[in-house]
Amino acid sequence: MRRLSTTDSDFDPALEQLLAWDLVSDHQVRQRVDDIIQDVRQRGDLAVLDYTARFDRWSPACAADLRIPHARLAAAWEQIPGAQRDALEQAAARIRHYAERQKLADWSFTEADGTVLGQQVSPLDRVGLYVPGGKAAYPSSVLMNAVPAKVAGVGELIMVVPTPAGELNDLVLAAAHVVGVDQAFAVGGAQAVAALAYGTETIPAVDKIVGPGNIYVATAKRAVFGQVGIDMVAGPSEILIICDGKTDPDWIAMDLFSQAEHDEDAQSILVSWDADYLDRVAASVERLLPTLEREAIIATALRQRGALILAQDLDDAIAVANRVAPEHLELSVAQPESILRQIRHAGAIFMGRYTAEAIGDYCAGPNHVLPTSRTARFSSPLGVYDFQKRSSLIMASPAGAARLGQTASVLARGEGLTAHARSAEYRGEVG
């Protein structure tokens, strides 16, 4: 793993280079995705069937075959081992419990003249959940995306999942069963996103699409943004660990690995002001790496995008974390709560030596869908609030209409919008 020090003369550009990741897709990918979307808009099911045959290497006879029936989800639930059923149920319950705290509520207040102002909250009618298939088939992702939607009260949850060569992942289907997905379809890629955004004869149009996917899925989501809502454009997963040098270096090495094992682009960074400790973690990495199932992926990720950073002190380490705005931030220090308010940007904060990121990934309760690639500067974990929306409420009393109408009239006339002014003035004349 590369070593950096915040006192290096070239630390700033070196850090920028380490973090560089362009969330914007290249022109060629965009063009291909645009073509697929246009085709699905025009030909509906037929286009979806064509792309499924081409990209997923299986050929459903007709669009109805794309549907994964409820019975299939229930069968998967019965087939998986009991320990997995228990774990899925416990995780879903904890995610639900945390999500309940996030629900937005209506509010209103009445002014002295009787004018009422407020906000009404409603759930989305219908949401599409994209679940990756193949290598990266993650049941935890089904829980994390579906549970907050259900807690929000979304009317209908439509899952799509690609089935490379027709293969379905029982753990994913079992997770869909336990969260109560309403409809499921064996379709993926940009064609699935297009179908959810515009609807086909078989796949219903939704109001928002959430869930992770490859570059084609991400590009398609960006392209249909506006027609439907989307959750976020996700880059590779990342962790930044701040450690005071007192946590077992094997633990920290394994935390770095747990991030790096996602894929070769994943990013693992450790920051400490104890140079000896960085050496000890490096030794643990060296020693433990060969014991890991996903050694090759981890080695590549650590080499390409990992780093051990020597800071001057705790404050300097926090400054690095705020510049990185990491998806996952571990504060493996003695009194993590005392520095919490200094953390300005992070998707999720794992506090103390006992809080491995992995428990947050699966079952602690908070969502594992988090802003990546420094987008924690402006965005939040996925939550119930992403499946609710607000409507402003205004009910002017006659007196309020007269009073507010005067102010509105002055500003409207200042903008040259005289119909606005007259519309406000009408109410004032009788109010």
Next chain:
Amino acid sequence: MRRLSTTDSDFDPALEQLLAWDLVSDHQVRQRVDDIIQDVRQRGDLAVLDYTARFDRWSPACAADLRIPHARLAAAWEQIPGAQRDALEQAAARIRHYAERQKLADWSFTEADGTVLGQQVSPLDRVGLYVPGGKAAYPSSVLMNAVPAKVAGVGELIMVVPTPAGELNDLVLAAAHVVGVDQAFAVGGAQAVAALAYGTETIPAVDKIVGPGNIYVATAKRAVFGQVGIDMVAGPSEILIICDGKTDPDWIAMDLFSQAEHDEDAQSILVSWDADYLDRVAASVERLLPTLEREAIIATALRQRGALILAQDLDDAIAVANRVAPEHLELSVAQPESILRQIRHAGAIFMGRYTAEAIGDYCAGPNHVLPTSRTARFSSPLGVYDFQKRSSLIMASPAGAARLGQTASVLARGEGLTAHARSAEYRGEVG
């Protein structure tokens, strides 16, 4: 204005056609915008100066000339009439008062085993505010975008405003003064969005860009989404009015006009179950139209995109509103509060005969930046929450780490992510 009836055999397609608006920009516009963004990323200030000379028809001598100094904003504040100063101050105060209610707060809870879960809320560091120039220079837009950012506690608010032929609008500058914009630049178009997203030598990079703009601005915002946050992709402004036939038809006609006067694409729709009333409003439209300053724009908008819709009854009218998911919904009926919960999708709801949309546009308090083009199905008015973000908090006790680690381990191994499993298991061994 066109007349539709919900009982027409072709009502559904006719409504779809009436509402049709593609928020996705065409290929040519996207290509031009991409080129501008690339150029600004590479050449910084020089590119911004070139595009400003080309598109805004004025040639600043150097990038420093793009800056609009604080003194210029203060001078504008002094120059405008006292009535406008009062109106801006009153509007800002009311928008601030409403916005205060929207602030997100930290929360946390402790479980039986000592594990703490929660959420920490932080403001964005730096926000860019795009303000259109020229014909559509709206000081109210400055208030509506800037006040919630300031209430959220955003560190620095950077305003950009194009100055066609070098001309500045004093009312816009005065609004920037009263809300306390931190830096202002005389630059617009895709080049302004690119500069805010990536930064130049003169214009600082921001974390999120908000504010309305033309098709180039909207396309640029979509293109830089991910690098920075954006508010929304806005289409033409719309109103849908539900009236029980008991509101003065002149008032309703003026409300339709106030929407239509924005531009030729603006949409004004009235729904009533009283056919006579639709006739009376049509007569008012006919009679009042020639008295309006923006008659030509309004006539075009009403002809192209306006409609008077005859519903069967109140419930049927509400069903139309929910299908349209309008930006602005006026409930010009006797007991608007009794039907509020039936409204599933609307940006802002104006209740009762006295609540003209115009007072909401300027000074009632709720934001006038609202989801258009049916995006109220999945999005909300601009608010303080758009300038804050959440970080999840997890602090496992040793006992909690052991318990949660078991569940995490089962699920991680089910996904083939064994480093995740081992990272969780390490803590359990001692916990």
